[in-house]
Amino acid sequence: MEATVDIERYADQGRCVAHIDGRVVFVRFALPGERVRIELDEPTNRNDRFWTGEVVEVLEPSPDRVEPLWPLAAPLAMGGGAGGADLIHVSLEGQERWKEATLKDVMKRLGHVDLDDVPVYAMPGDEQAHGLHWRTRIEMVTDDEGRPSMRRRGTHVRVPIDTMPLATRAVLEVAEMNGVWDGNLPENAQIRIAVPEPRVDAEQIADPEALRKAIGRNYAIMVDGKVRHGSRALKETIMVDGKPFEYTVDAGGFWQMHREAPMVLPQYVIDQIRETPGDRAPRNGRNLVIWDLYSGSGLFTLPLATLLDDRAKLVSIEGAKDAVANARRNLRNAGIHTVQALCGDVLHTLDKDIDPQRAHPDIVVLDPPRAGAKAKVCHKIANSGAPIVVYIACDPASLARDTATLTEHGYRIHSIAAFDIYPQTHHVETVAVFVK
Numbered sequence: 001m002e003a004t005v006d007i008e009r010y011a012d013q014g015r016c017v018a019h020i021d022g023r024v025v026f027v028r029f030a031l032p033g034e035r036v037r038i039e040l041d042e043p044t045n046r047n048d049r050f051w052t053g054e055v056v057e058v059l060e061p062s063p064d065r066v067e068p069l070w071p072l073a074a075p076l077a078m079g080g081g082a083g084g085a086d087l088i089h090v091s092l093e094g095q096e097r098w099k100e101a102t103l104k105d106v107m108k109r110l111g112h113v114d115l116d117d118v119p120v121y122a123m124p125g126d127e128q129a130h131g132l133h134w135r136t137r138i139e140m141v142t143d144d145e146g147r148p149s150m151r152r153r154g155t156h157v158r159v160p161i162d163t164m165p166l167a168t169r170a171v172l173e174v175a176e177m178n179g180v181w182d183g184n185l186p187e188n189a190q191i192r193i194a195v196p197e198p199r200v201d202a203e204q205i206a207d208p209e210a211l212r213k214a215i216g217r218n219y220a221i222m223v224d225g226k227v228r229h230g231s232r233a234l235k236e237t238i239m240v241d242g243k244p245f246e247y248t249v250d251a252g253g254f255w256q257m258h259r260e261a262p263m264v265l266p267q268y269v270i271d272q273i274r275e276t277p278g279d280r281a282p283r284n285g286r287n288l289v290i291w292d293l294y295s296g297s298g299l300f301t302l303p304l305a306t307l308l309d310d311r312a313k314l315v316s317i318e319g320a321k322d323a324v325a326n327a328r329r330n331l332r333n334a335g336i337h338t339v340q341a342l343c344g345d346v347l348h349t350l351d352k353d354i355d356p357q358r359a360h361p362d363i364v365v366l367d368p369p370r371a372g373a374k375a376k377v378c379h380k381i382a383n384s385g386a387p388i389v390v391y392i393a394c395d396p397a398s399l400a401r402d403t404a405t406l407t408e409h410g411y412r413i414h415s416i417a418a419f420d421i422y423p424q425t426h427h428v429e430t431v432a433v434f435v436k
Contacts, residue, residue, distance in 0.1 A: 002056065007034045010101050012397070014086035014426030015052070024050040029075045029089050031062035039077070041154070064094025069130055070165045070424070072150070082150040082159055085166065085424040092131050096120040096420060099428040103396045103418055111400035113413060120418040120428070123260040131423035134258045135166045140191045147183035148191060166424065168259050170195045173211050174219045178229045186223060194251045195219040196236045197259035220251030227251065233326075238263045240270060240303045247330045249297045250322045256299065258421035265419065265431070266303045269390055272433050273308060273363060276388055276414055288312040289358050291386070293346050293366035293373070296320070298327035300365055300392075305336045308363075314339040315358045317349045346373070350380045361386045372398025375405045382409030389434040399430055406434055 005018035007030045016030040018038070027038055038053040056077035058065065068088040074080030075089075087095050104115045126134060140148040141158060149158035162181045163172065174195050175181060185191060198204070198214035205211055221229040236247040236255065240263065249255045256262045288309040292301045295316035305314050316339055318324050324343040331339050340358060342349050346368075364386045366373055372395065373381075381389060382405075389411060393399035403413065411434040419429040 001040045002037060003040065003053075004035065004037050004059065007032050007036060010098055010105070012102060012106070012426075020051070026050060026052045027055060028053070028086065029055040031064055031090065031094070033060075034058060034062050034065070035060035062094070064091050064097070065089055066091045066094075069132060072159065072161065073424075076153065081152040081154070082161075083153055084150065086426055088424050092122065092127060092423065095131070095423065096122070098426070099418055099420065102426070103428065103430060106396045106400045107403065109400070110397055111403035111407075113400075113403055113407070115413075115416065118416055118418055118430075120420055121264075122420050122423075123258055123264060125260065126420070126423050132165045133168050133172075134260075134421075134423060135164075136168055136171060136197055136259050137192065137194045137255070137257050138164050138167045138171060139193075140164075142185045142187055142189045142191060144187050145183055146185040146187045146189075148180060148185070167193075168195065168197060169205050170198055170211060170215055170219075173208060174215060174221065174230070177212060178221055180221065189223050190225070192222040192252065193220070194222070194234060194255075196234050196249075199237055199239075222252060225252060236262060238266065238299075240266045241307050243303075243307070245302045246333065247297055247299070247302075248326045248333075250326060253320060253323055253326075254296055256421070261419070261421040261429070262299055264421075265392065265429070266300055268417070268419075268431060269300060269365060269392070270303055270307050272390060272415060272431070273388060276433055276435060286357070288363070289361045290314045291358075291361040291364045291366075291381075291384075292316040293364065293377070294318060294368045295323075295327060295341075296367070297323045298330045298341075300367065301327060301339060301341070302330060302334055302336065304363075304365060305331075305339055306334075310338075312338060313355075313358050315354055315361075316341045317346050318343060319345055347377050347380065350377070360384055363388045363390070365390045365392070367392040368398070370395045370398060372402050374402070378402050378405040379409070382406060382411065385436070387436045391432045391434065393430045393432070394427065396428065396430060399432060403432065403434075411436055 007016045011017045015026040018025045036055045037057040040053040068074040072082045073085035073088045100118050100120050107113050143149040143158040147160040149160045200214045219230040232251050295318045301316045328341050414433045414435045416432040421429045
């Protein structure tokens with residue numbers, strides 16, 4: 001069924017809200033203020049509370065609408081449907097407005113906090129790249145002929161692809177030099193390409209030969225979880241406060257995906273801790289104590305251990321064994337011996353494995369998975385008495401729910417900012433600083 005509707009406001013998951021005969025319809029590839037023709041996903045005789053649909057024709061466009069730079073990710077009716085870039089129809093400035101509006105809305109509904117404004121920061125180089133070439137990790141499936149492909153939404157059809165516009169130049173170069181696009185891969189396989197961003201100048205990035213030299217063997221092409229080309233252990237390098245930090249990370253594990261995020265986010269966290277007023281002095285004359293929860297391979301741990309107070313006592317907790325092994329290696333290689341790097345579920349580890357001298361943190365930094373820290377972990381943080389909590393969130397709804405828990409325990413938001421580390425998609429990274 002098709003219908004003509006007026007788009008009213010932003011919603012979640014890259015959709016907007018319209019109504020048909022009083023029923024809410026969540027519409028993909030729309031923008032507030034537009035009049036569009038849509039095709040509904042569901043039969044209209046169903047009594048669901050809401051329906052979903054997709055734009056098939058724009059009758060009255062928003063000023064924020066642009067021609068999709070990646071047609072394959074556009075609506076089905078326009079030859080797309082492969083997904084991966086659900087805001088491909090929105091200007092970069094419009095995407096920032098979208099993300100601020102949805103973040104404020106969810107924080108009010110679920111977090112019970114009214115925010116006047118939330119700055120949304122673009123990553124260096126994204127405007128020049130038009131929001132493309134930012135992913136240092138990409139994943140695809142192969143079709144029956146071993147060609148990289150993406151599934152077309154709503155079908156089992158796999159559309160062959162010969163490039164990935166969101167991938168960094170380094171990722172595309174690795175794919176090219178290993179013949180990924182030639183279709184010589186196993187059929188019906190999961191493909192992952194991970195390439196740490198070479199920290200070189202723009203001229204080297206633009207020159208394929210110089211770029212290949214900068215990459216060297218520091219990349220991985222994985223097929224069904226096994227390395228086919230390159231190395232499983234990848235080397236990542238970042239700069240914080242002008243100081244280099246080096247990491248070994250697992251090619252199949254988590255690392256901030258945007259090429260600039262591993263530098264921008266730690267620098268922002270360090271700066272916010274320094275600038276946040278309140279009682280940050282170590283209590284009872286002891287060394288500064290910091291908790292780094294959901295710490296991965298130590299992205300935040302290394303800067304926290306050296307840039308705030310080189311005598312600080314840290315506890316890092318991470319559930320993935322490979323990530324913890326890499327974090328411990330990274331700490332040793334950096335000459336840092338003041339961190340108790342623990343492996344385990346955050347809640348259970350906080351219950352039983354914390355060194356008593358580190359049980360009452362002055363600062364808590366947490367970067368939980370998409371589901372958030374959840375209430376019990378927030379209770380633990382609050383009961384620790386930490387004066388400052390820095391929460392890095394990849395999902396606004398999870399942040400909002402955990403905000404409600406923290407505010408119930410006497411915390412308030414001191415600052416909040418969003419980082420557009422997922423351009424062309426509805427996803428956004430948020431950093432909220434809470435004070436007791």
